[in-house]
Amino acid sequence: MRGRTVNPGRARGEALVSRTPLSFYGGVDPRTGVVVERGHELQGKSVAGKILVFPRGKGSTVGSYVIYALKKNGVAPLAVVNQETEPIVAAGVILADIPCVDKVDLSPLETGDLVEVDADRGRVEILRKRR
Amino acid sequence: MYLTRDQEKMLEGEEGEVVERMFRLLVRLGDLYGADRMIPVSSCQVSGVSYKSVGDPGLEFVEDLAAKGARVRVRTTLNPAGLDLEGWREMGFPEDFAEKQLRILEAFRKLGAELTVTCTPYLAGVAPSRGEHLAWSESSAVSFSNSVLGARTNREGGPSALAAAICGLTPRYGLHLEENRTPTLIVKVEGELRGPSDFSALGYWVGKEAGGGIPYFRGIREAGAEELKALGAAMAASGAVALFHVEGITPEADPEKARGLERVGAGREEIRRSYEILTTGEETDLVVLGCPHASLGELSRAVSLLGEGGTGKPVWICTSRRVKEEATRSGLRRRVEEAGGRIVADTCAVVSPLERMGFGTVGVDSAKAAHYLPGLCGVRVVFSPPERLLGVGG
Numbered sequence: 386m387r388g389r390t391v392n393p394g395r396a397r398g399e400a401l402v403s404r405t406p407l408s409f410y411g412g413v414d415p416r417t418g419v420v421v422e423r424g425h426e427l428q429g430k431s432v433a434g435k436i437l438v439f440p441r442g443k444g445s446t447v448g449s450y451v452i453y454a455l456k457k458n459g460v461a462p463l464a465v466v467n468q469e470t471e472p473i474v475a476a477g478v479i480l481a482d483i484p485c486v487d488k489v490d491l492s493p494l495e496t497g498d499l500v501e502v503d504a505d506r507g508r509v510e511i512l513r514k515r516r
Numbered sequence: 517m518y519l520t521r522d523q524e525k526m527l528e529g530e531e532g533e534v535v536e537r538m539f540r541l542l543v544r545l546g547d548l549y550g551a552d553r554m555i556p557v558s559s560c561q562v563s564g565v566s567y568k569s570v571g572d573p574g575l576e577f578v579e580d581l582a583a584k585g586a587r588v589r590v591r592t593t594l595n596p597a598g599l600d601l602e603g604w605r606e607m608g609f610p611e612d613f614a615e616k617q618l619r620i621l622e623a624f625r626k627l628g629a630e631l632t633v634t635c636t637p638y639l640a641g642v643a644p645s646r647g648e649h650l651a652w653s654e655s656s657a658v659s660f661s662n663s664v665l666g667a668r669t670n671r672e673g674g675p676s677a678l679a680a681a682i683c684g685l686t687p688r689y690g691l692h693l694e695e696n697r698t699p700t701l702i703v704k705v706e707g708e709l710r711g712p713s714d715f716s717a718l719g720y721w722v723g724k725e726a727g728g729g730i731p732y733f734r735g736i737r738e739a740g741a742e743e744l745k746a747l748g749a750a751m752a753a754s755g756a757v758a759l760f761h762v763e764g765i766t767p768e769a770d771p772e773k774a775r776g777l778e779r780v781g782a783g784r785e786e787i788r789r790s791y792e793i794l795t796t797g798e799e800t801d802l803v804v805l806g807c808p809h810a811s812l813g814e815l816s817r818a819v820s821l822l823g824e825g826g827t828g829k830p831v832w833i834c835t836s837r838r839v840k841e842e843a844t845r846s847g848l849r850r851r852v853e854e855a856g857g858r859i860v861a862d863t864c865a866v867v868s869p870l871e872r873m874g875f876g877t878v879g880v881d882s883a884k885a886a887h888y889l890p891g892l893c894g895v896r897v898v899f900s901p902p903e904r905l906l907g908v909g910g
Binding site: 389391392406410411412415416421422423441442443444447448449450451453454457458470471472473475476477479480 | 541544545548549563564569570571572573574576577595655670671672673674675676690727728753755756888890891892
């Protein structure tokens with residue numbers, strides 16, 4: 386799949402997929418990387434070390450610092466894949482230097498897929514489907 | 517994107533490492549969102565100030581910038597901090613938290629920011645005019661300045677607003693351009709709206725419908741600054757609404773531009789549902805008003821309600837230091853305190869360490885506060901109009 390480079394870099398790992406928008410501020414604990422938003426489909430799951438896939442960000446603009454904090458605390462996702470990366474998530478991934486690609490059709494991606502992100506070229510590839 | 521010779525020099529590091537790093541962030545964002553060039557901004561408003569929000573990584577980030585001698589180039593104010601700068605000890609804010617919080621504020625002061633720490637800079641001495649370009653980041657202030665004042669700002673992240681402050685520039689894209697300010701969805705409002713809390717409940721529902729779009733409201737006959745502030749804040753919390761129009765009320769509402777758009781209807785039922793779904797508790801042990809920060813008008817209404825009601829519970833009314841000082845001068849503050857309330861400046865329930873201060877269930881009249889409090893403070897909330905929270909009329 387081809388998309389647009391939001392921040393360059395490469396990563397390979399297991400996908401964690403949300404079909405609904407994600408708020409980092411108040412939605413993800415910057416110390417643990419666990420999603421804490423009540424009722425969110427990823428509640429209780431950790432974004433640490435995952436290829437984090439969600440359509441777009443939502444909520445407070447402090448989200449950029451939370452992404453930066455996740456990186457500093459060693460619990461950031463390996464890469465981020467969005468349908469549309471809005472400025473809050475973009476500033477966060479650029480500052481934290483997390484590979485990020487957007488304008489990708491997210492529908493083939495499922496939690497547990499092994500995914501390779503080549504953000505230098507804006508490419509996202511499913512290496513192996515989840516079992 | 518086109519860069520002037522001077523701007524190229526910034527990118528090459530001629531103005532130091534911090535300017536280079538911050539300008540690179542702006543250029544990358546500009547390239548990403550199709551900016552053709554940079555434009556100067558007249559003011560910046562930076563989020564990510566509360567120690568509770570940004571923690572040690574945020575503290576270290578800002579201290580690092582300050583230690584490297586960075587300075588803002590335009591008027592810069594800050595989002596609320598995690599405590600009342602004057603009253604924190606007396607109110608029982610934890611010492612270790614205060615120490616870190618004061619370090620963050622000191623770093624911002626060194627950067628040249630004003631210690632106006634509020635989500636409502638437009639009520640605290642920064643009043644942009646129509647068409648002025650800004651780089652603001654507090655989502656409710658972004659919404660108010662775009663929609664009600666007709667100024668132009670994108671919904672900046674904390675770091676990009678700080679980068680704009682340090683560079684004095686922002687990439688020209690998104691809501692800086694006239695063509696991106698036209699509505700995307702008509703919201704036909706039916707039924708009567710009573711006070712800012714109803715606008716907040718309505719906004720919460722509309723924000724989910726509109727997502728990142730631009731709602732155009734029809735059927736709202738009357739709305740003052742307080743109502744529009746509440747409406748915008750809620751839409752920015754449940755969705756990503758950075759601009760809305762209200763027919764006959766906001767400066768850029770143009771019926772011509774609203775033709776042929778998708779329509780949704782909203783009224784008492786949607787408002788009732790917002791109050792209901794956001795309420796997770798029953799008996800409150802603290803009532804917090806002033807999200808976004810209260811205006812002087814809201815303070816005086818709260819005084820009347822406090823006088824009529826009588827709950828015996830602590831009542832905080834959050835506002836900016838500027839409004840608190842005006843209220844002190846005019847005697848309003850004394851009346852609030854005599855009626856059992858407390859004016860809390862520089863902070864709010866959401867960004868304060870409420871969970872460490874022994875409160876279990878908090879009553880709020882704001883959908884934004886109700887949305888964030890359970891996740892950020894681990895408390896239950898009751899979202900209701902202020903009359904009910906303060907026990908007016910039984």
